[in-house]
Amino acid sequence: MSLRVRVATLLVAFAAVVAGAVFVIVHYLLANPPVDDFTSLAKGGQVNVTMQTTPETTVSTRPDWVSYFTKNPQTGKWDHSTLLKLPANTQVNVTILAYDGCTPPRNQLWSKVVGTIGGVEYVNGKPVSTLNGWSFCSVQHTFAIPGLGLSLPVASPMTEKENNNLCATAPCTSGPHAVVQFSFRTPAKGGTFIWQCRVPCGGGFIYGNGGPMSTYGYMTGQIEVVA
Amino acid sequence: MTAATSTTTHGAEPRHGLRIFLIWLVASAIADPIIWFTLGPHMPPGAMSSSASGQQSAITLMAVMCAPVVLFVWIYFAYALIVWRHREGDEEDGPPIHGHARISAAWIAATSVIVLALFVFGTVELIVPNGAGAGEGPVPIWKPNGRPLQVQVIAQQWIFTYRYPQFGGMETTQLVLPQGQDVQFNVTSLDVIHSFWAYQLGVKADANPGINDVAYTKPEHLGNVRVRCAELCGLFHGGMTNVGRVVTAAQFQEWATSTQARLADVTKLLPPYATIYDPAVIPKIGQVLVKLGITGAGGGYYPPQDPGNGP
Numbered sequence: 145m146s147l148r149v150r151v152a153t154l155l156v157a158f159a160a161v162v163a164g165a166v167f168v169i170v171h172y173l174l175a176n177p178p179v180d181d182f183t184s185l186a187k188g189g190q191v192n193v194t195m196q197t198t199p200e201t202t203v204s205t206r207p208d209w210v211s212y213f214t215k216n217p218q219t220g221k222w223d224h225s226t227l228l229k230l231p232a233n234t235q236v237n238v239t240i241l242a243y244d245g246c247t248p249p250r251n252q253l254w255s256k257v258v259g260t261i262g263g264v265e266y267v268n269g270k271p272v273s274t275l276n277g278w279s280f281c282s283v284q285h286t287f288a289i290p291g292l293g294l295s296l297p298v299a300s301p302m303t304e305k306e307n308n309n310l311c312a313t314a315p316c317t318s319g320p321h322a323v324v325q326f327s328f329r330t331p332a333k334g335g336t337f338i339w340q341c342r343v344p345c346g347g348g349f350i351y352g353n354g355g356p357m358s359t360y361g362y363m364t365g366q367i368e369v370v371a
Numbered sequence: 372m373t374a375a376t377s378t379t380t381h382g383a384e385p386r387h388g389l390r391i392f393l394i395w396l397v398a399s400a401i402a403d404p405i406i407w408f409t410l411g412p413h414m415p416p417g418a419m420s421s422s423a424s425g426q427q428s429a430i431t432l433m434a435v436m437c438a439p440v441v442l443f444v445w446i447y448f449a450y451a452l453i454v455w456r457h458r459e460g461d462e463e464d465g466p467p468i469h470g471h472a473r474i475s476a477a478w479i480a481a482t483s484v485i486v487l488a489l490f491v492f493g494t495v496e497l498i499v500p501n502g503a504g505a506g507e508g509p510v511p512i513w514k515p516n517g518r519p520l521q522v523q524v525i526a527q528q529w530i531f532t533y534r535y536p537q538f539g540g541m542e543t544t545q546l547v548l549p550q551g552q553d554v555q556f557n558v559t560s561l562d563v564i565h566s567f568w569a570y571q572l573g574v575k576a577d578a579n580p581g582i583n584d585v586a587y588t589k590p591e592h593l594g595n596v597r598v599r600c601a602e603l604c605g606l607f608h609g610g611m612t613n614v615g616r617v618v619t620a621a622q623f624q625e626w627a628t629s630t631q632a633r634l635a636d637v638t639k640l641l642p643p644y645a646t647i648y649d650p651a652v653i654p655k656i657g658q659v660l661v662k663l664g665i666t667g668a669g670g671g672y673y674p675p676q677d678p679g680n681g682p
Contacts, residue, residue, distance in 0.1 A: 250561050251525065253532055253542045256637040274636045290530060290610065293544075338607055340529070344562065352563040353528040358606040 177225035177361035180214045183370050186231045193217075193228065196241040196321075197285055197298060198314040201362065209356040210244055210285070210345050210363060213315045222315035226339070226365025233332040233371075235261065238287075240324040243316040245307040246281035246300035249343045254286045257326070259294030265326040267299040275299060277343075281307060284322075285345055289367065291337040294328050298341075334371035340364040387454065395446050399439040406434045416573050419596070419617065421589035422504025423573030429496050429503075436485065506558060506567075506576025506584035509646070515587055519553035522546070523644070526558070526565035526578035529607035531598060538627045540644040541634045546598060546615030548572075548590045549623035558584040559647050566601035569615065575601060583646035590617040 182191045194215040201211040203224055213222045230236055249255065255277040257265045264271040275297040277283035284300035301307055301320035311319030341363040344353050356362035411431035418424035455465070468474060497503050501513045523534035525542070534542040546569070548554055558567045558576040565578040567586075571594065576586040578600075600611035618626065631638070642648065 251527055251532065251542075252641045253544075253637060255640055256634070274640070276640050278640065338610055340607065342527070342530075344528075353605060357528075364606065 177227055178223055179227040179229055179368075180216055180223055180225055181229040182217050182236075183229055183231045185217050186234050189233075190235040190237060191231060192237045192239070193230075194239045194241070196222065196316060197244045198316050199244045199310045200312060200314055201356075202312075202314045204314075204361075206356070206362075209359075211314065211356060211361070212341075212363060212365070224315075224361055226361055226363075227368075228365065229368045229370060230330050232330050232334050232369050234330050235327055236330060237327045238325065240287065240298055241316070241321050242284055242298050242300060242324055243311045243319055243321040244284040244300060244345075245310050246284050246302070247343055247345050249277040249283060249286060249297065251342070252276075252278055254288075254295060254342050255283065255297050257296040259289070259292060259328060260296060261327040261329065265296045265324055268323050283343070285341040285343050285363065287339065288342050289328075289337050289339040291335070292328065292331070294339075295342070296324075296326060298322075298324050330369045332371070334369050337367045337369065338364065339367055387450070391443075391447060391450050394450070395439065395443050398442045398446060402438045402442060403435045406438055407431060410434065416570050419571040419590060419592045419594055420504070420573055421500045421591060422502075422587070423571060424591070425496055425500040425503055426573045429492070432492065433489075436488075440485075500589075501553075501587040504573040504575065504586055504588050506586045509583045509585065511585045511587070513587070515553040515555075515589070517553060519555040519587065520549065521555050521557065522548070523646070524556050524558040524567045524576075524578065525561060525648075526567060526600065526604075526611075527561040528563065528605050529600070529611040531565075531567065531600070531611070531613060534641075534644065535627060535631075536644045538631045539635075539638055540641060541627075541631045541638045542641055543630055543634060544613065545630070546596065546613065547623060547626050548596075548615065548617050549620045550590050550593055550617055551620060553587060553589045556586045556588070557646050558586065561648060563604050564602050565604045565611070568599045568601040569596050570599065571596045572617075577602065581647050581649065593617050593619065 182193060185191050196213045196215075198211050198213060200207055201209050201224065204211070211224065212226050214225050214228065215221070216223045256274050257263060257272065262271075264273050265275075266272075267275065275282055277297055281302050281304075282299060283297040285298040286295060287298055288295040299322040301310070301322060303320075306320035309320060311317075311321070340353075341357055342353075344357060345363060357364060360366065411427070411434075412418075414427045414430045414434070416423045416426055418427055497505075498513050501515045502511060507513065521536050523536065525532045525534060530544065531546070532542050532544055533546050534540060556567065556574060556576060558578045559582060560578040560580045562580060564580070566575065567578050568575045569588075572588050572590065574586050574588050576584045578584065594617055596615040596617060598613050598615055600608055602608075604611065
């Protein structure tokens with residue numbers, strides 16, 4: 145093999161390795177879901193955010209994972225995203241359309257609502273301050289923003305029949321679900337806050353919050369508060 | 372050319388050993404008080420608790436012991452560079468010192484004394500502050516006298532919660548401790564391995580599922596305590612932190628009583644207080660749900676083949 149051929153082979157191999165590394169970085173390490181921006185939508189010091197939970201994520205490469213979706217405030221369509229941008233010092237009114245089935249929290253402390261305005265959440269219109277996650281079938285996930293001291297259980301459809309007929313295509317537009325509503329206040333100073341579900345709710349991750357619970361766009365996300 | 376010939380050529384050789392010893396003695400006599408009195412009070416992790424002050428004094432003492440050793444190395448090095456540097460026309464070797472019984476004996480004696488002293492000191496420092504704030508496992512060897520305040524530390528991804536069995540078994544995300552009272556931490560985990568590290572208290576104990584890791588301390592000063600997870604435990608490991616407080620005994624009683632009342636509705640839902648919580652409890656609930664065919668998470672949360680489900 146001539147020197148020219150060997151050099152060319154070496155360069156091609158090197159280029160292939162570099163291209164592979166760039167592909168991995170761009171598609172896996174830097175890939176993030178879109179950010180839903182609510183900063184320009186506050187009226188009267190309030191902004192409304194609508195999300196939904198789904199038992200499956202058929203729009204993604206992990207259709208067997210549970211997920212949150214966020215309604216895009218500009219288009220009204222559901223984004224497969226958990227990254228939000230919110231205005232500072234604003235009351236955020238959150239509605240979660242909870243389409244997933246029931247799964248108990250590992251720690252019953254997460255049955256309590258803390259950090260919301262009034263210390264309650266509204267489940268199908270009724271105010272509750274505690275929702276027993278270990279009762280027959282009541283809770284599917286939690287919504288927690290540790291940096292803001294916010295934590296609340298997300299109610300589930302409660303009957304056996306409903307849980308056997310959950311929505312099978314994400315994002316859900318019909319099917320049994322609970323409607324969970326609550327409000328919280330963003331801090332006056334800006335900052336970035338993570339949020340997570342504290343129910344180990346992903347199949348095959350019973351010993352820890354892996355899989356969807358550790359992946360942005362599914363059961364965890366980030367809130368950027370803009371001052 | 373021999374050493375004796377060399378001495379004859381250059382005149383009487385000064386007593387280098389004595390010189391080095393005297394320089395070292397003076398330097399150590401200056402350095403050690405500076406370390407003890409000036410740096411000592413600022414050594415980590417402070418003196419907020421009995422275990423923290425024990426660690427601080429241990430670190431200070433170690434520094435005081437190490438400084439003369441370091442100074443000896445530096446002084447010998449500097450002395451050799453200055454006094455024994457190569458001079459024009461001097462081609463002879465230094466005198467051989469192997470087989471020097473006094474140097475060998477001094478070396479063995481000094482290092483033995485240092486190591487044995489550290490062994491005794493380290494052992495005493497584990498016993499006196501009841502384990503020095505480290506996790507002693509489920510059957511601690513060194514315990515304080517009396518009836519310490521029981522605080523259960525429950526680690527879970529990605530937050531610590533604290534349960535107070537002497538206050539109705541309430542569980543809270545706040546760590547509040549009274550000044551001047553022995554505290555027994557019972558550290559466990561609900562999922563993966565974590566580590567409870569209350570820096571200013573000088574307490575660090577592994578938090579493993581199914582294990583009760585006991586650690587003791589006695590908060591002695593008021594203030595805030597930064598709690599961190601010291602075991603890489605997943606995505607938000609870096610965010611698994613909170614700030615605890617050491618308050619007066621009266622303030623603690625007030626806080627505990629009001630918190631117990633505030634959390635009464637969720638406390639009655641908690642499982643009975645236990646030193647560990649079997650994660651299989653939840654899979655058993657899940658098995659019931661599986662039996663009824665009403666699992667969430669796409670039906671995949673409690674797969675029958677999951678070892679956590681048990682037989």
